[in-house]
Amino acid sequence: MFLKKVALAGAVAGLMGSAAFAADCGPSGKSVRILGSDFPAIQAVAGAAEANCAANAGEFTINLRDNTRDMMNQALTPNPAEYTSVIVANSTLTQLMNDGLVRPLDEYVAKYGQHLKPSQLITIGGKVMAVAFMANSQHLYSRTDILGQAGVEGIPATVEEIVAAAEKIRAAGIMEHPIVMNMKVGWNVGEIFNLFFFANGGELFKPGSAEPNVNSPEGIAALGTIKSLLEYAHPDHLSHASNETQGLWEAGKAAMAIMWGSRGGAVLDDEGSSDEVTSNTVLSAAPTAGGGSTPAATLWWDGVTVAKNIPDEDAEATFAALVSGLTPDLMEEHNDKAIWLIEGFQAGPAAAGVSATAAAGAKPYPMIPFINLMHNALGSELVDFYKGDESAEDALADVEAAYRTSAKEAGFLQ
Amino acid sequence: MKHRTFFWFILPTLSAMILFIALPIVSVFIQSLFVQHEQVLVVSESCGPFGCVEETQVDTEATAKLREEQPLGQFNGLATYFDRSHLASAEIAEVWHTSTGLSSFIDGIMDLKFYKALVFTLTYTFVVTPLVLIFGLAVAVGVNNLPKAFRGVAIFISLLPFLVATIVGSMILSWMVDGEGIIGATLQNIFNDPSLSIKASTPLMWIMLMVYGVWHTLPFAFITFYAGLQTVPQDTLEAARVDGANKWQTMISVVVPHLMPLVSFVTLMLLMDNFRVFEPLVSFQAEAHAQSLSTFIVSDLREAGNPLYASASATSMLTILGVVILLTPVLIRTWRDFNAKVH
Numbered sequence: 001m002f003l004k005k006v007a008l009a010g011a012v013a014g015l016m017g018s019a020a021f022a023a024d025c026g027p028s029g030k031s032v033r034i035l036g037s038d039f040p041a042i043q044a045v046a047g048a049a050e051a052n053c054a055a056n057a058g059e060f061t062i063n064l065r066d067n068t069r070d071m072m073n074q075a076l077t078p079n080p081a082e083y084t085s086v087i088v089a090n091s092t093l094t095q096l097m098n099d100g101l102v103r104p105l106d107e108y109v110a111k112y113g114q115h116l117k118p119s120q121l122i123t124i125g126g127k128v129m130a131v132a133f134m135a136n137s138q139h140l141y142s143r144t145d146i147l148g149q150a151g152v153e154g155i156p157a158t159v160e161e162i163v164a165a166a167e168k169i170r171a172a173g174i175m176e177h178p179i180v181m182n183m184k185v186g187w188n189v190g191e192i193f194n195l196f197f198f199a200n201g202g203e204l205f206k207p208g209s210a211e212p213n214v215n216s217p218e219g220i221a222a223l224g225t226i227k228s229l230l231e232y233a234h235p236d237h238l239s240h241a242s243n244e245t246q247g248l249w250e251a252g253k254a255a256m257a258i259m260w261g262s263r264g265g266a267v268l269d270d271e272g273s274s275d276e277v278t279s280n281t282v283l284s285a286a287p288t289a290g291g292g293s294t295p296a297a298t299l300w301w302d303g304v305t306v307a308k309n310i311p312d313e314d315a316e317a318t319f320a321a322l323v324s325g326l327t328p329d330l331m332e333e334h335n336d337k338a339i340w341l342i343e344g345f346q347a348g349p350a351a352a353g354v355s356a357t358a359a360a361g362a363k364p365y366p367m368i369p370f371i372n373l374m375h376n377a378l379g380s381e382l383v384d385f386y387k388g389d390e391s392a393e394d395a396l397a398d399v400e401a402a403y404r405t406s407a408k409e410a411g412f413l414q
Numbered sequence: 415m416k417h418r419t420f421f422w423f424i425l426p427t428l429s430a431m432i433l434f435i436a437l438p439i440v441s442v443f444i445q446s447l448f449v450q451h452e453q454v455l456v457v458s459e460s461c462g463p464f465g466c467v468e469e470t471q472v473d474t475e476a477t478a479k480l481r482e483e484q485p486l487g488q489f490n491g492l493a494t495y496f497d498r499s500h501l502a503s504a505e506i507a508e509v510w511h512t513s514t515g516l517s518s519f520i521d522g523i524m525d526l527k528f529y530k531a532l533v534f535t536l537t538y539t540f541v542v543t544p545l546v547l548i549f550g551l552a553v554a555v556g557v558n559n560l561p562k563a564f565r566g567v568a569i570f571i572s573l574l575p576f577l578v579a580t581i582v583g584s585m586i587l588s589w590m591v592d593g594e595g596i597i598g599a600t601l602q603n604i605f606n607d608p609s610l611s612i613k614a615s616t617p618l619m620w621i622m623l624m625v626y627g628v629w630h631t632l633p634f635a636f637i638t639f640y641a642g643l644q645t646v647p648q649d650t651l652e653a654a655r656v657d658g659a660n661k662w663q664t665m666i667s668v669v670v671p672h673l674m675p676l677v678s679f680v681t682l683m684l685l686m687d688n689f690r691v692f693e694p695l696v697s698f699q700a701e702a703h704a705q706s707l708s709t710f711i712v713s714d715l716r717e718a719g720n721p722l723y724a725s726a727s728a729t730s731m732l733t734i735l736g737v738v739i740l741l742t743p744v745l746i747r748t749w750r751d752f753n754a755k756v757h
Contacts, residue, residue, distance in 0.1 A: 097471065185699075186713070209470075235613075247594075369472045409497075
């Protein structure tokens with residue numbers, strides 16, 4: 001009985017303690033409906049918003065699912081929209097803005113966003129369109145034990161060093177295919193091209209226009225770089241996306257990988273792998289290529305937006321609820337779930353790769369309205385080159401032709 | 415049945431078909447004739463966690479105004495049907511002029527995604543359909559000849575591939591033939607070649623997909639033929655036996671002709687289904703080696719982010735056209751048989 005009372009008192013004190021920071025949830029009795037992708041960091045942000053503001057809201061729903069980008073435009077098009085907020089990334093914000101479905105957030109930021117860092121605000125044409133809370137990028141994962149065993153010193157920093165290390169590992173008979181990377185036909189093939197195209201100094205479009213610019217010396221150099229890596233990659237690479245590469249890594253079947261930073265936490269934790277793999281895995285910056293200094297990576301952010309086609313007070317309550325969760329408290333509790341952009345974040349081992357990649361000057365994934373069309377064209381037309389059926393020049397010419405066809409249809413080119 | 419009675423009898427079905435099948439097809443066709451408005455672009459500065467850059471954006475207000483004036487978009491006629499993603503008339507003309515011989519002409523055509531997909535789809539259709547018909551009939555006859563006690567179990571087992579959802583069945587097989595899977599890894603061990611991979615080779619992938627296609631659709635043909643076998647007239651069979659026909663001759667001259675209407679029906683269904691092959695391509699992650707018109711529709715509607723409705727609609731219409739062309743010979747045949755019976 002006594003113990004029960006103590007426990008109860010403790011719980012009450014705890015509640016009071018957390019209530020000391022009463023979140024400002026904006027107008028009460030409004031509807032907050034959040035749509036987002038289903039991964040731990042977003043679960044944490046949406047969960048915090050719910051804990052802080054569900055009581056204040058008339059309706060509070062969270063829908064986290066896969067492939068949100070396939071349905072978010074449709075969901076936000078009617079008036080009133082199906083959701084009051086979508087949690088987006090660089091490319092999906094573009095997708096919503098192309099149809100004019102999200103509203104500027106400046107007045108809400110002034111009212112509820114004092115604790116946000118200026119760099120968290122995604123401003124386009126002078127208006128805040130989203131508030132970012134986490135970052136992501138691709139980078140290098142290495143197995144120090146295997147590299148050491150093959151006589152490689154240190155962690156490779158360039159593609160040339162990775163290839164040399166892979167050759168040593170193969171020659172030593174440790175692994176036939178020491179490299180894994182996300183090369184699944186479609187989005188991933190396009191993204192890998194972006195990484196090495198940017199690392200070789202390429203620009204996807206001619207400045208200020210929607211004209212493609214990939215059939216260039218930089219494009220050919222990028223394909224050459226990728227091919228040199230694929231020489232040592234798993235034979236099934238054209239069917240590998242993040243789940244497959246993470247699986248191979250955790251099974252100890254690879255020595256070097258180019259994978260997403262957001263997989264770092266899951267790779268390094270004590271589930272799904274052996275101690276031998278996790279204790280020897282080091283996350284470092286994405287490699288540079290061809291003597292350049294730009295890492296082969298694209299920087300991504302995830303952030304919150306507010307729908308346009310909803311009542312203003314719902315919008316205000318939604319914004320207030322979501323940013324109320326973006327605090328150092330949330331970050332401390334969920335430190336290893338993401339590379340947080342929130343004030344005071346200390347990068348742990350799982351975040352080291354992304355931090356180093358961003359610090360080395362990687363480029364952000366472009367927020368251009370026609371980027372998805374280019375990405376799609378790259379993803380489907382480069383496959384012939386990777387299979388060895390076509391030259392780099394022909395494949396890149398095909399990419400430009402395919403892009404032009406869809407850009408004309410979408411009204412970006414005439 | 416009187417025409418009037420027939421009309422009232424079929425009215426509910428007919429109206430549902432017009433409402434849910436015919437009208438949507440008309441709407442898809444209309445959509446395929448229009449492309450989006452010219453997008454009004456502005457260059458502005460965008461800033462975020464990684465600094466600021468000058469980037470092009472859509473001027474949504476100006477574009478919305480254009481959209482309001484003409485909600486369907488710009489009229490494009492049949493141009494979408496002939497662009498590079500579809501029939502590619504201009505590209506073919508160019509390949510025709512620049513190619514140096516038959517093989518370079520074929521290479522040029524196979525570089526166009528529509529024709530590449532068409533070659534796979536047609537190969538798939540014309541390999542899988544006859545195999546399913548032959549094996550389906552063979553299994554049906556086999557089961558029919560079993561002692562009665564075993565038939566129930568045999569039917570159940572033969573139907574299993576059909577009961578497993580396509581996406582699940584192909585996913586399981588896909589994991590098994592993966593380089594790290596039980597079949598894939600065993601093959602690598604047997605041939606002592608770590609680079610041997612079904613998923614990395616176009617011919618092996620095609621064979622895999624077709625084997626899967628036969629395995630999955632076989633039960634449909636089997637159960638239809640099995641039902642048909644129950645109706646084979648016993649006296650005709652007996653007469654054949656009295657005339658001294660052996661089992662094989664009876665099969666070819668009595669059973670198969672009796673089942674011919676069912677064969678036409680199954681062929682129709684298989685041609686339609688196989689021409690629209692989709693799920694196995696996704697589950698086997700076969701996009702590198704095999705695409706079909708259906709995968710293009712999905713990619714236009716989903717991968718593109720902001721959907722390319724005109725392109726997807728044009729591909730849909732071309733798929734319908736393809737199915738109609740494929741079915742015509744079978745339909746003509748059925749029509750002739752029908753007339754022959756009436757007169």
